[in-house]
Each structure stands twice: as C-alpha cells, then as structure tokens.
Amino acid sequence: MTDPAAPPVEQPASPPVATPRPVTAEHHGRTRVDAYDWLRDKESPEVVAHLEAENAYTEARTAHLAGLRQSIFDEIKARTRETDLSVPTRNRGHWYYARSFEGREYGASCRVPVADPDDWTPPTPAEDASPDEPALPGEEVLLDLNALAEGHDFFSLGGSSISPDGTLLAYSVDVVGDERYTVRILDLGTREPLPDVIEGVLGGVTWDRAGENVYYSTVDESWRADKIWRHALGTAQADDELVHHETDGRFFVGLGRTRSDRFLVIAAGSKITSEYRVLDADDPDAGFRVFCERREGVEYSLDHAVIAxxxxxxxxxxxxxxxxxxxxxxxxxxxxxxxxxxxxxxxxxxxxxxxxxxxxxxxxxxxxxxxxxxxxxxxxxxxxxxxxxxxxxxxxxxxxxxxxxxxxxxxxxxxxxxxxxxxxxxxxxxxxxxxxxxxxxVLGGYDAADYEEHRLWATADDGEQVPISIVARRGSREAALDPGEGGGTGPVPVLLYGYGAYEMSIDPYFSIARLSLLDRGAAFAIAHVRGGGEMGRRWYDGGKMQHKQNTFSDFIACARHLVDTGWTTPEHLVAEGASAGGLLAGAVANQAPDLFGGVVAGVPFVDNLTTMLDATLPLTVTEYDEWGDPAADPDVYDYIAGYAPYDNVAAVRYPAILAETSFNDTRVLYVEPAKWVARLRATAVEPDVLLRTEMSAGHGGVSGRYKAWHDRAFSLAWILDRMGLA
Structure with a gap:
C-alpha cells in the first residue's frame, strides 16, 4: 500500500514515441506496412536509448508501487527457507544434492559417499548448517555457483555431468543470456580444471561409458541445434569429430545416454516427426545406426530395458x-x-x-x-x-x-x-x-487448509469443455456471493494465466510468490486451453496451425465463465501469458478488450507474422509445423494475419498492458514487444501501455533468485494495482 504520509508523486512524463518509419512488403499479392521495424537494430544507439527511455517511463508510471513491490519481495523472502537443501539423489557411489544459502543469489552442488550400498534411504542433511559447514559428513562441494557468477550481471548453469568413474565434472555456463554455453571440465581430485574448453554449446554435455569423450550439440545461424560433436579429452575443440549433422531445417538434434548406460542415443525431431540413432557401448566400432528411419507424422522415442x-x-x-x-x-x-x-x-x-x-x-x-x-x-x-x-x-x-x-x-x-x-x-x-x-x-505458519482449489469447466465457442484450475483463500467466493446483510464482499479479483502451444501442459503448481496475491484477496487460475497437451494429442492439434484461434477463444471462454459464474468481474480480471502465452495475451487483448482490467505479456511472441515470414530468424523454420509457413502458403499467411497481435492492433480502448522482455532473448526477440507497444501507443484509444526490458537477460529473465523475486514482485504489484488491491 502507498504510505499516506509520503510526499505526492510527480506526474510521469509522456511516454516515449517511436517515430514511424514505414517499410512495405509484398506477400502473395498482399501489401503489409510495418512502421516500427527499425527497432530491430540491436546495435543501434537510438534503439538502445529508446528501450532505456521506455524503462524510465515504466519506472515513473509505477513509482507509486515501490512500497508494495518491496513488501511483496519481503514476503517472498520471509516465506522462503533461504539456507536449504534438496533431497539427496543416489548415483553410483555417491549421494548428490544442492544447497542454497541465505544472502546468496546462487547455490552449490554437493555430494557425499554412499555408506551402505544396500540402503536406498537418502541421508538427512543438517538443515541448520551454516554456509561454511558441511550439511553431511564427508561433504564435497562440486560447484559453487556464486563463485562462478562473480563479476557477471547474468549467470546461468547450462548443465553439469559427472564422468562415469566419478572423478571429473563437466559443466557449462552462460554469462550473457543468449543460451550459448561454454563447457569446462574439472578434476574433482585436484580441483584443477582440465585444459579442455568447448564454446558455443547448447546446454551441457554427455559422457561416453568409458569417460574418455564427451558429446555436445551446437546451433546454426537460426539457433537450431543441428550438429552433434564428439570431444576427446585433452584435445582442442578444433579437432572435435562431427558425429551427426541434421540438414533438414525443421529438425532439432540432441544426445543422451540410456539409464542402463549401454546406449548413446541421438534424437532428431521436428514438431511432428522423429528419428533416433543409437551407439551400442558393447560394440562401439559399429558406430551410430538409425533405429527406424523418419516417416512424416510419426513420432517415437527410445529407452533400453531388460524384459524377461x-x-x-x-x-x-x-x-x-x-x-x-x-x-x-x-x-x-x-x-x-x-x-x-x-x-x-x-x-x-x-x-x-x-x-x-x-x-x-x-x-x-x-x-x-x-x-x-x-x-x-x-x-x-x-x-x-x-x-x-x-x-x-x-x-x-x-x-x-x-x-x-x-x-x-x-x-x-x-x-x-x-x-x-x-x-x-x-x-x-x-x-x-x-x-x-x-x-x-513455507515459513511463517503456512497452512494449505487455508486455501481451496477447484477444477472448473468452461464451454468454448464450438462446445468444447475447457478445464480451469483455480486457487483462492478458503471462503473467498462464498464471501463474495454472500446474499446476507451487507451483500457480500464483492467480486474476487482473478489472475488468469494461459499458454496453449507446443503441446506443453500448464499443470497445477504451487508458488510462494503467488501467496502475496492470494493473501490480499485475489485468486489465481490457469486456463488449460487448446494448443497445450492437458487433454491429450487432440487438445494440441485443436490449437495449432489453422486451428490456432481455438487457443484464444478458449481463453476468452474461460474468462467469461469466471465472470458469468460470479467469481469476478472484467474490471477485476487480469490476463497473463509468457512467450507463446504472450501471443495469447496479445490476441485476447485485441479480441476481447472489454473482458479484462489488465494484461501482462512476458517475452511475448506478438509479432509472429513477421517472424514466420523470415526464415533467417532464430527458430522460424523449425516452427512451421506449429504455425504454418506464411511465406509459402497464402492461406497460412491470411490465417496468421487474422490473429497476429501486432497486425490487429485497433483504434479501441484496451485494458492496461504491461509488456516485459529481455534484450538478449534469442527465442522471442525484444523487438516484438517493442514494436507492439509502439503500435498500441499510436493506435489505441487512450492507451495505458508499459514496456519493461531487462537489458542483461535472456528468454528466462534475470538470473539469481533475489533478482527473480524482485522481478516477480514488480509484476505482481502492477497486477494488484489493476485489481484495485494495491
């Protein structure tokens, strides 16, 4: 809440104005004019200055929420056990676990030897161990992530992998946010790094069974994992062997090892087709062999088992x-x-x-x-x-x-x-x-019994039943609808989240940060819309390609259900989505602007027509099986153009919008929300639109847990303000 004794906040300056510089393109006889494509030039001082001006404007417009933001951050921190440990996991001769420490952004990975090979009960670490004390007898700190992150504004561990004999640790880090990792290998006996350095890696590495080689993948210019390499320890990266090169631009490749340790497996997959190659460690000279050649539309995966x-x-x-x-x-x-x-x-x-x-x-x-x-x-x-x-x-x-x-x-x-x-x-x-x-x-006396969960069902435009998961303080809805004297407490503000793409299911989950929303009287709901996988493959197929509109109409149906059944009102309903869910957020803002009091769009894919028309951009070709290829098919072009958020901004009154993005995002480029906000400002009726860009982060946002808590506190404070709960 704003301190009533605080001095009045100065009115913020006018929002930054992106000068229109129209660029015209022709596709299938259709003319498309884009006034803000110049914001794409990441190296331009003018573009950087514009983004920084947007950040300054957003900060000014939300200055009255500074106290609430700090309160939410303090609540998250107070509810979180900052010095903590994961449950140890047994692998070969050790128990592995992670530790976190109060006051430190990052944690550490540790291990202790297995004492009894017949006992699969994980050891119980000392929860009150200080950062300088072992949590278990014989503790060995494998990686101290705080030390690795020192001196970097951004830090991400891509992966870590112990050699089969347990003596070497391969790990990868990204200190920019572009998800291109550098691999190093640590001798756990001497604590000295090996001379091996492998750069430009996607994620981590996989050891062979002998522990003499590691395998890794790299990406092409469009950020598609297309190559698998073998690196022999003690050699230069320039001498690494190219094991597999995937030339079909729709396919990604990756490599792993079966749990049995017998097979190395290369997986190549598009959105709808897959193919596997296997290397038998019992017969390595045979090399990788295709298990079953790809057939369009057939997906499969492999694991090794011993049956009968x-x-x-x-x-x-x-x-x-x-x-x-x-x-x-x-x-x-x-x-x-x-x-x-x-x-x-x-x-x-x-x-x-x-x-x-x-x-x-x-x-x-x-x-x-x-x-x-x-x-x-x-x-x-x-x-x-x-x-x-x-x-x-x-x-x-x-x-x-x-x-x-x-x-x-x-x-x-x-x-x-x-x-x-x-x-x-x-x-x-x-x-x-x-x-x-x-x-x-969850510190502070949390009791799950104080909250109630429901599975609701909304009826979509075509009659499909769409599930909604919702959680609120117990009795919130009954109090809101109480017909007794006083007429009830009024509508329950609701944050409605959606995604709806790639067959990714947004299943019910717990969040400590969310408690700051619930305990102020709001509810949180997930709309399990088509395009996700919650209801099987048909649910995914029903929300992709030429059926993508179902994703948006399902979300709108869920929002209307919450209003029609008395949970909330449009003024108290805020929509949120990120990445492909940000496309959803932008689309429903266009299609049902009167249904929401606010919209939060995180790293939003809102300029998807531009992206899908440019095969040189990251991930475009691999996305054709999800969205279609508008450059090749005029029907696909027209369909995407009919729902793309950027192309359908209209001269209407929109709900308040908060767009959040990252400058180094390689999946959804910052330019998409930057252009979208510029067009909203130029077109909408009295727009209330904010753009917030993390200048040292990638698709996943800022690194470090305290930074992430501050980041979420910012969003939640804005949401609560829109709900009337600030």
Whole structure:
C-alpha cells in the first residue's frame, strides 16, 4: 500500500514515441506496412536509448508501487527457507544434492559417499548448517555457483555431468543470456580444471561409458541445434569429430545416454516427426545406426530395458494412434511393423514418456486433464503387474525425476497442487510404500487448509469443455456471493494465466510468490486451453496451425465463465501469458478488450507474422509445423494475419498492458514487444501501455533468485494495482 504520509508523486512524463518509419512488403499479392521495424537494430544507439527511455517511463508510471513491490519481495523472502537443501539423489557411489544459502543469489552442488550400498534411504542433511559447514559428513562441494557468477550481471548453469568413474565434472555456463554455453571440465581430485574448453554449446554435455569423450550439440545461424560433436579429452575443440549433422531445417538434434548406460542415443525431431540413432557401448566400432528411419507424422522415442531376461528397446510412438502406444523392439534397427505392443493405444489416455529400470517401468501419462504415474512391474515372464500410483487430492501434478540408477528399487516422485507445496516422495516398488522425503517449507505458519482449489469447466465457442484450475483463500467466493446483510464482499479479483502451444501442459503448481496475491484477496487460475497437451494429442492439434484461434477463444471462454459464474468481474480480471502465452495475451487483448482490467505479456511472441515470414530468424523454420509457413502458403499467411497481435492492433480502448522482455532473448526477440507497444501507443484509444526490458537477460529473465523475486514482485504489484488491491 502507498504510505499516506509520503510526499505526492510527480506526474510521469509522456511516454516515449517511436517515430514511424514505414517499410512495405509484398506477400502473395498482399501489401503489409510495418512502421516500427527499425527497432530491430540491436546495435543501434537510438534503439538502445529508446528501450532505456521506455524503462524510465515504466519506472515513473509505477513509482507509486515501490512500497508494495518491496513488501511483496519481503514476503517472498520471509516465506522462503533461504539456507536449504534438496533431497539427496543416489548415483553410483555417491549421494548428490544442492544447497542454497541465505544472502546468496546462487547455490552449490554437493555430494557425499554412499555408506551402505544396500540402503536406498537418502541421508538427512543438517538443515541448520551454516554456509561454511558441511550439511553431511564427508561433504564435497562440486560447484559453487556464486563463485562462478562473480563479476557477471547474468549467470546461468547450462548443465553439469559427472564422468562415469566419478572423478571429473563437466559443466557449462552462460554469462550473457543468449543460451550459448561454454563447457569446462574439472578434476574433482585436484580441483584443477582440465585444459579442455568447448564454446558455443547448447546446454551441457554427455559422457561416453568409458569417460574418455564427451558429446555436445551446437546451433546454426537460426539457433537450431543441428550438429552433434564428439570431444576427446585433452584435445582442442578444433579437432572435435562431427558425429551427426541434421540438414533438414525443421529438425532439432540432441544426445543422451540410456539409464542402463549401454546406449548413446541421438534424437532428431521436428514438431511432428522423429528419428533416433543409437551407439551400442558393447560394440562401439559399429558406430551410430538409425533405429527406424523418419516417416512424416510419426513420432517415437527410445529407452533400453531388460524384459524377461532379454535386451529390448522400449518404443513410445504414435504410429498406431495419436495418443501413443508403448511397444518393444529388438536392440537393432527395426521398422515400425515389427514393434510389439506392450501398452496399447487408448484414446482416453495420453502416454507421454517412459523410464526403464531393472525391475520395473514407469509410464508418464495423463487422463481427463490430470497427470498420472503408472508402474509396470517386471518379472521373469515380462510385465507382472500394472497399476497407478494413487494420491488423495482431486487435482494435482505428479512426475518422476532424479532417478539415475538403473538398478534402484525406488522411484523418486515430484508432487504438487496449487495449495500443497512441491513435495518429494520415494515410491518403493518392492513394498508399494509412498514415502514423503521432503515438502518445500513455507515459513511463517503456512497452512494449505487455508486455501481451496477447484477444477472448473468452461464451454468454448464450438462446445468444447475447457478445464480451469483455480486457487483462492478458503471462503473467498462464498464471501463474495454472500446474499446476507451487507451483500457480500464483492467480486474476487482473478489472475488468469494461459499458454496453449507446443503441446506443453500448464499443470497445477504451487508458488510462494503467488501467496502475496492470494493473501490480499485475489485468486489465481490457469486456463488449460487448446494448443497445450492437458487433454491429450487432440487438445494440441485443436490449437495449432489453422486451428490456432481455438487457443484464444478458449481463453476468452474461460474468462467469461469466471465472470458469468460470479467469481469476478472484467474490471477485476487480469490476463497473463509468457512467450507463446504472450501471443495469447496479445490476441485476447485485441479480441476481447472489454473482458479484462489488465494484461501482462512476458517475452511475448506478438509479432509472429513477421517472424514466420523470415526464415533467417532464430527458430522460424523449425516452427512451421506449429504455425504454418506464411511465406509459402497464402492461406497460412491470411490465417496468421487474422490473429497476429501486432497486425490487429485497433483504434479501441484496451485494458492496461504491461509488456516485459529481455534484450538478449534469442527465442522471442525484444523487438516484438517493442514494436507492439509502439503500435498500441499510436493506435489505441487512450492507451495505458508499459514496456519493461531487462537489458542483461535472456528468454528466462534475470538470473539469481533475489533478482527473480524482485522481478516477480514488480509484476505482481502492477497486477494488484489493476485489481484495485494495491
């Protein structure tokens, strides 16, 4: 809240004006005029000055929220256990865990030796250990990220990987924000770096089984991972061997190792097609071999399992149905007609992933919009049992992770709801016990029972039922609708979040920062719109390409449902989305401006027609299977032009808009929101539009947890102001 004793805030200056400099382009006989394309020149002092002027204007316009921003930051900090530890994960002869420390932006990765090879119970670290004390006896600090980040405005760890014998650590860092990482290798015995330095890497590296080579991927000019390299320790990067080059511009490549350690796997995939190459460590001279040649529209993935004493590949594929089937195949090149079904295709259940262990398989699936974990126990004759891991809450999110050992008898699970903090369980397959190892602490007396969660259903324009997940303080809606004396407390302000692309599901999740919203009387909702994967493959197909409008109309239907059922009013409803969700935010601002009191668009893909017309821009060609190719097809051009937020800005009254972006973003260039804001200012009726650009960050925003908390506090303060709760 604003301090009533504070001196009056000076009225902010007028917003920066981007001078129109029209550029005309012709496509399929259509003329398109772009007045602000000059903002694309990242090296131009004029462009940088314009972005800095926008930042100054945003700061001035939000100066009255400075106290609220600080309060929200303080709340996040006070609720977070700053000196903390993750649940140790066992891999070969060590338990690995991460530590965080009060007052430090970044954490550290550590390990201790396994004391009893037959005991899979993770050791319990000392929670009150100071930063200079070991949390467990025999602790070895592998990486101190604060030391690595020193002197850099931005820092990101791309990945870290221990050699098979546990003596070397390969790690990668990005200190710019452009997601091009530099790999170094540390000798854990001497704590000295090896001379090997590998630059321009996408993410981290993968060791071979012998620990003599690492594999990594690099990107082409359009930021597409197109090459896999092998680096022999002790040699120069210039001498690295090119293992695979993917020449089809729609395909990305990546490399990994099966949990069994027997196979190295190169995956090549577009949005709708995949192809795998495998290298058998038992026969390395055979080189990488294609398991099954790509066939347009067929997606599959591979893992290695031992079933009934026989080595088999697990093949998760959509060759027999859109929601995927789990099959097995010999560990050799095998065409699809020889894949043998293990879990048949079921249109009511979307199979998403499978993990193989020596005694069981874990299938990740979803049904009726909810995530599920399915256990297939293995016996001498094959699958001996098949069942789901059960939980009590009606709406939740579950997944497995941190399970590196092929022979482990337990499955490490992650579990959360919108009210239950992220929880770590070990599921013991032998005893079928679900053991809670840790629940993220929320300091200050947090009680999940103080909040209520609901699954609502909105009816879309075409009759489709669209799920909504919502959380609020218990009794908020009843108080708002109370017909008794006083007429209730009034509408509940709601922040409605959406994404809707790439079959990415935005499942219910817990957030400490969100409590600063809920405890001030607002609710938070997720619109599970088409384009995501919440309701199976058909949900994704129904919100992409020539069906993209469904993503926007679904979100609008969810917003109207919240209004029509008495949860909120348009004046108290704020929409938020980021990246492809930022496109959603921009589209609904155009299509239903009267339905929202505010819109937050993070790193928003709002100028998607321009981007998809330029094959030289990062990721454009690989996106054709998601959005279509407007340069090649006039129907696609017209369809995208019909919804693209930048192209459809109109002379109407928009809700207040906050656009947030990063100068070094390589996925959605800063120029998209910069142009969008300029056009809104020039076209809309009395626009209230702010642009905030992080000048030293990438697509994921600022680095460092305290910086990230300040960043989110800024957004939440603006949202609360729009809701009338500031």
């Amino acid at each position: 004493g026989e080595d088999r590949f697990l093949v998760l594929h959509n060759a027999t149905g859109p929601d995927f089937e789990l099959a097995t195949a010999p560990i050799e090149p095998t065409p699809a007609d020889r894949w043998e079904p293990l879990v048949a295709h079921d249109p009511a259940t979307r199979l998403e992933d499978v993990d193989a262990f020596a005694g069981h398989l874990v299938v990740h699936q979803r049904s009726e919009g909810l995530t599920q974990l399915r256990i297939l126990e293995l016996g001498e004759a094959g699958v001996s049992d098949d069942y789901l891991v059960e939980f009590d809450e009606p709406v939740y999110t579950v997944g497995s992770g941190g399970n590196p050992a092929f022979t482990q008898p337990t499955v490490r699970l992650g579990y959360t709801t919108m009210a239950v903090p992220a929880s770590v369980y070990d599921y013991d397959v032998r005893t079928r016990e679900l053991l809670l190892r840790r629940r993220t602490p």
